[in-house]
Amino acid sequence: MNLIDFAEISKGLDMLDKIKLILFASKAKPATFVKLRINPKSLGEKYQFDQVLKKEGVIFIAGRDKSYEVIRSINGNRVRWEFEGVWIGYDLFWTKKDRERFLQYSRLIGKQPKKAHLIAGRLYGYPECCIRQYVRETPEYIKKHYSCYEYYSKIQEGDQKYPYVFHQPCKVDCKATAALNKKYESVVKKKSKKIWRAFRLKSEYAMDLIIDSYSDITIDGKTIWPEKDGFDYAVITKGKIDGYYQLISFVTKRYFERGTVFRGRVLKQYHYAKIKVDRIKDVIVGLHHERKHPLIGREY
Ligand SMILES: [Zn+2]
Structure with missing residues (x-):
């Protein structure tokens, strides 16, 4: 080999x-x-x-x-x-x-x-x-x-x-x-x-997607863009793709409240995915992540 x-x-x-x-x-x-x-x-x-x-x-x-x-x-x-x-x-x-x-x-x-x-x-x-x-x-x-x-x-x-x-x-x-x-x-x-x-294989999925937080850049804890003309959201897939729920970057001029659920399409190719919004369905109030951060693995 x-x-x-x-x-x-x-x-x-x-x-x-x-x-x-x-x-x-x-x-x-x-x-x-x-x-x-x-x-x-x-x-x-x-x-x-x-x-x-x-x-x-x-x-x-x-x-x-x-x-x-x-x-x-x-x-x-x-x-x-x-x-x-x-x-x-x-x-x-x-x-x-x-x-x-x-x-x-x-x-x-x-x-x-x-x-x-x-x-x-x-x-x-x-x-x-x-x-x-x-x-x-x-x-x-x-x-x-x-x-x-x-x-x-x-x-x-x-x-x-x-x-x-x-x-x-x-x-x-x-x-x-x-x-x-x-x-x-x-x-x-x-x-x-x-x-x-x-x-290079292309695949397309129609599914519900959730808007999570968006990216930002700060200086001394303050955003460099107090007025934003666009957003780079993390979008969570509500269904699995390749066996996993995915987090996908979604750049758009449109503002969405965190927790917005929409029906959309994910067009995947190479290492990225493009997202299309079909219709807004709902807003999840208090969307949050529960992570364990377990300390597993050897310390050496
Ligand atoms: Zn160059």
């Missing part, structure tokens, strides 16, 4: 991490980070992954186990989360020099974040124009240059237009990002038709 075989059969890597692993395996990306989830469906995958990494000569740093929760039920105004398993983060490199650059990034991130992001951006092969823009975009900069809607729709458009890249494009029509996206897609298509097909 090689890294691409593992990406194809793994149940513990999500689709985006499979794409990253294929790009790394084919050396299109010099370094990457993937999360391996260990749950009842993927028991034994940590051992298997470690074996493949060693066999292929990959230099890797595996993090500590971290527990994670998933939504188990939605009843009335209660969204109940439950522990499902643990995930392990893997930083992967082909050379000691790249591992050194990563360690340098880790040391700098708390003290000199700008310098750290420049190192990491180059390590992961992001375009120079996008790294520079990312570093520039402090809350103060964002406040000055974008309305709320402009900011979140820029992120969403970039996400949807370039599903194969893992950085925020400096602008929606960034040429370097478009070229990289094209190159990465051709690598994945060549290395694994199976993953390439599964990733």
Whole structure:
């Protein structure tokens, strides 16, 4: 078994991490980070992954186990989360020099974040124009240059237009990002038709959806957009998609009260989903999440 075989059969890597692993395996990306989830469906995958990494000569740093929760039920105004398993983060490199650059990034991130992001951006092969823009975009900069809607729709458009890249494009029509996206897609298509097909597959679901909270950016605890011209809501699916209740980002100019239930459609492709509102049904008063945050996993 090689890294691409593992990406194809793994149940513990999500689709985006499979794409990253294929790009790394084919050396299109010099370094990457993937999360391996260990749950009842993927028991034994940590051992298997470690074996493949060693066999292929990959230099890797595996993090500590971290527990994670998933939504188990939605009843009335209660969204109940439950522990499902643990995930392990893997930083992967082909050379000691790249591992050194990563360690340098880790040391700098708390003290000199700008310098750290420049190192990491180059390590992961992001375009120079996008790294520079990312570093520039402090809350103060964002406040000055974008309305709320402009900011979140820029992120969403970039996400949807370039599903194969893992950085925020400096602008929606960034040429370097478009070229990289094209190159990465051709690598994945060549290395694994199976993953390439599964990733681009379109599916549509008609179901009830719930508006949860919306994203915001603050300076000293105060929003940078006291008057919002748009919102980036988290929407909860009332039905399961791929076996789970999902939280989906929904950018719109329309205002919805938290807890609004609507009949809508979810159009899924790549790692994102588009949401269409058909009709408003109801408002759930006092919508809240019940999470356990159990301390499971080893401390070492
Ligand atoms: Zn760019």
